[in-house]
Amino acid sequence: MQQIKFQLTQYFLVALFFTPILAEWNTRDYVRREHSLTKPYQGSGMSVPYWDFLGSTIVTTNYVRLTSDLQSKSGAIWNTVPCYTRNWEVQVQFKVHGRGKDLYGDGFAIWYVKDRMQYGPVFGSKDYYQGLAIILDTYSNHNGAHNHQHPYISATVNNGSLHYDHDRDGTHTQLAGCEAKFRNFNHDTHLSIIYKDDTLIVQTDFEGKNAWKECLRVENVLLPTGYFFGASATTGDLSDNHDIIAIKMYELDLLETQDKDEDRSHIIPSAQTFEAPRERVEDVKPAMSGVKTFLWMMFVAIVIIVLVVLGIMWYQKKQEHSRKRLY
Template identity: 35%
Template sequence: MAVGMDVVLAGCTLIFAVYSVTAELPRKKFEYKLSLKGPHLIQSDGSIPFWTHGGNAIASDQSIRVTPSLRSQKGWVWSKNTNPHEHWEVEATFRISGRGRVGADGLAIWYTTQQGMDGPVFGGKDQWNGLGVFFDSFDNDGQHNNPYVMVMLNDGTKQYDHNSDGQHQQLGGCLRDFRNKPFPVKAKIEYYKNALTLSIHNGMTNNKDDYEICVRAENVNLPRNGYFGVSAATGGLAGAVDDHDLVSFITHSLTVPVTGVCIIYTTFFGMVHLFLYKILDLL
């Protein structure tokens, strides 16, 4: 009889342990007004629901060509609505492709307090307030460290240093060859409890979960109610230009689990344990 009760108690403890681990994971909710994805990406008038695009960007039913592979092109696409959520995750899927051995200039993913339309930083505005994630194709500083993925924070006062490829300004980064891949490249940015995580899918497989962490940083304070955006630019060299195609931009809000449920479960299982041990004492 005592052995049977021990099994019951062990089972209850295991259930609670599993529940506790699961409860730590944030709840995700799809935010359609902050997302875009084909097919039928554009309306009959050429506009994109809840988004605006311009510069040299060309929208189609399936994707947005942020810049074509021509010299000195700039394009952008920005959300019309701000992001009111404290915790969030975005996944941008894109292709960067060109016929040259090297590309230029690159693509940027933004989260900023203002829509940074048309500027010198990969097609976006300089001295932004918020987050920039840069996929830098061209080796401006001659250090042979491109293509490179970089995360940079800005409070609206810093100018991006093109000559050094922003190396001394970055929060973090990683070497990743994101050009001319057989499958689209993906970037997943998670901002949860002031921790920023950038993960990259390198486009070498069709496995949607094949991500590697590029940057993770704690104690990051991003502004609330920012805009999401993607921009791109090509260089002035004829042999170093790329098509930059945005396939999708998917946004989820993240919600911290309610800890009150954990307290209820803790109290409940504690009372069950006590009750069962009292029964065992009487046997």
């Protein structure tokens, strides 16, 4: 009996000693700091370790603002280190907010692509990209047939030969998507992107419940290693503040069915299934707000009054000149 107690005591001590070690080295909870962005952002001077900035991006003590709530802005943040991890999860804490109640835009995107720091028309980054884009589209004034409301989250894969068509929300390259209201919340909003065993999973936590809700799941998605993570945003006639608060990249364990020695650096980005595209319908420019309409009418009225006054003055001078000639 004493021997059994002694063995149990030994087992308990061993378990107590190794549990924190196992927890520390559990790669499922392993944050890759070279691919992560957390506060405080500033390094030496104005630089931020492992990250570069593009366009209108502003770094503050509490957030990285890709665009302000102003028209025609575009900004991006790009990781400087390529990702060679086979299975990974990226969690993004962000905030999209602005003055617009019914009209706002355009949105932002989370990237895993071959070419970094490339300015372009796809939510602030280049078109014909190679890799994966998770797009959070907030543009609320689209025209044409829709099977969803905005804001909308979609996953797209491009091998470098496809054009992103804003008028169709990129549905010809879309793998899947979901409606998601994430604007103007007072609490934190989070997005999780998981790529594991050639399966892409996007989850959200927009309700402040500290629980993930699945947005989309797509199998048979091929993404190579050696690409770069990034985030970009843009505004047009409509605008919003697009803030990145934190990006955390986790390295996930390889499954037993995965070959750890497989070279995946030369894989062409692809997916077996795409959602059916809808017909292209040209966008309509957003109507002017009541304030803008009032100001425009006032401007027109002032111009008319000025023209009338000038006409009267010209007519009076002409009459006066005619009278002088008679005398």
